[in-house]
Amino acid sequence: MKRKLAGLYAITPDEPSTEILVSKVGQALRGGASVVQYRNKAAGPELRLEQGRALAALCREADACFIVNDDLALALELDADGAHLGAEDGDLARARKQLGQGKLLGASCYDRIELAEAAAQAGVDYLAFGSVFSSVTKPAAVRAPLSLFAEARRIFSLPLVAIGGITLQNAPQVFAAGADAVAVISALFDAGDIAASAAGFTRLHQQQRMQQ
Numbered sequence: 001m002k003r004k005l006a007g008l009y010a011i012t013p014d015e016p017s018t019e020i021l022v023s024k025v026g027q028a029l030r031g032g033a034s035v036v037q038y039r040n041k042a043a044g045p046e047l048r049l050e051q052g053r054a055l056a057a058l059c060r061e062a063d064a065c066f067i068v069n070d071d072l073a074l075a076l077e078l079d080a081d082g083a084h085l086g087a088e089d090g091d092l093a094r095a096r097k098q099l100g101q102g103k104l105l106g107a108s109c110y111d112r113i114e115l116a117e118a119a120a121q122a123g124v125d126y127l128a129f130g131s132v133f134s135s136v137t138k139p140a141a142v143r144a145p146l147s148l149f150a151e152a153r154r155i156f157s158l159p160l161v162a163i164g165g166i167t168l169q170n171a172p173q174v175f176a177a178g179a180d181a182v183a184v185i186s187a188l189f190d191a192g193d194i195a196a197s198a199a200g201f202t203r204l205h206q207q208q209r210m211q212q
Contacts, residue, residue, distance in 0.1 A: 005126050005159045009035040009183040011069070014042040019053050024052075024189055025055055029062040031198025033188075035181065037084055039069035046196040048117055049056025052078045060079075067106065071077075072098060082106065082125070088113065092122035106161065111144035113151060127156060128183065132174060136186050138164065149178035167202045175208035176200055 012034040015021040025036055040057050041049060048195065056078045059066035067082045068075035072095050075083035082104025085095060096105055106126045107119035116127045129148055131141035141164060152160055162174045163183035171182050182201060191197035 003034075003104075004023040005035055005065070005106075005161060006180045007035075007205040008033045008180075008188075008198055009037065009161055009163075010188055010198070011037045011039050011163075011183050011185045012051075012055070013185055014040050016042070016047070018047070018054055021051055022054050022058055024194055025058060026062075029058065029064055030203030031195035031200075033064060034202075035065040035067060037067040037183070038080075039067050039142040039185075041148035048074060049077070052080070056080060065104065065168050066105055067104065075099070077105075080172050084108070084128070092119055092124060108163075111148060111153065112140075113148070116152060116156065116183045120158060124158070126180075127152065127159055128158040128161040128163055129179075130162055130183070132162045133165030133167075133170060135164040146173060146177040149174075153178040163169055168197065168204070169206050172208070175205055181205075 010028045027046050036055060036059050052074055055068050058196050066079045067084050069084050070081045070089045072083050072084060072090060073091045084106040086108040092107055097200050099105055104125045106128055109116040110120060110127050119127060129144040131143055135141055137200060139212040148161055160178060161180035161181045165186040166174055166182045166184050174182055
């Protein structure tokens with residue numbers, strides 16, 4: 001059963017310890033993260049499978065959505081709730097067919113509406129734009145202005161996810177601009193209190209919904 005993405009979309013850090021990663025993600029879930037994307041660019045296949053299995057089980061227990069980044073085969077092996085693909089991670093229409101209609105498929109659209117249009121045509125379930133702000137994780141990433149979300153909202157009925165440099169301080173701007181969810185790594189997992197940080201993002205989203 002597909003769920004609509006909204007609120008805090010937690011993206012995992014490159015953590016080599018599965019035990020530490022599970023602890024950190026568990027704290028984010030306790031704070032209200034509704035989606036967890038497993039992303040580990042530094043891990044080999046065996047570690048990715050081990051960590052993916054642990055996080056998939058954790059998310060099922062918390063009734064949260066579990067997404068795998070950039071690896072359709074791993075998403076299928078883990079029976080994840082979905083996969084997220086960038087521009088160079090494979091054909092979206094083919095991925096849609098392989099995942100089936102019961103799973104979520106997300107696409108990185110960077111700062112380009114034309115990529116979002118192609119992704120929507122291929123059958124994705126949500127569109128991600130960014131980097132919205134300067135990002136520690138991807139300092140060279142293209143920047144997507146906040147005005148892009150208003151434009152995308154006029155064109156698409158799909159959920160919009162913002163990524164890149166999002167903090168508790170600037171997240172209100174992002175939600176107000178039209179994003180349904182904020183994808184966060186550093187401001188969440190580098191926080192002294194991960195659960196409190198997650199709760200802060202969740203609260204900001206709820207406040208924005210009340211104002212609509």
